[in-house]
Amino acid sequence: MNIASFTFQTLDWSSIKKEDYQGITGYATWQVLMMNDIWVRMVEYSAGYLADQWWSKGHIILHKR
Numbered sequence: 001m002n003i004a005s006f007t008f009q010t011l012d013w014s015s016i017k018k019e020d021y022q023g024i025t026g027y028a029t030w031q032v033l034m035m036n037d038i039w040v041r042m043v044e045y046s047a048g049y050l051a052d053q054w055w056s057k058g059h060i061i062l063h064k065r
Helices: none
Strands: 019-022 027-035 038-045
Touching: none
Parallel strands: none
Antiparallel strands: 019 027, 027 038
């Protein structure tokens, strides 16, 4: 993974398309902004969501509300 520098910016999440991904149970809703090799994602999980995969690179930031 190459984490290149990028300009600080404020994201307007309402302008980024939402996509639903089915899990083994439930679903996750993703909004993705790509900057070079970095994906900035807002992910919302439905109740009972169970992933059918996991990213081998892991996650750098996790924010729980």
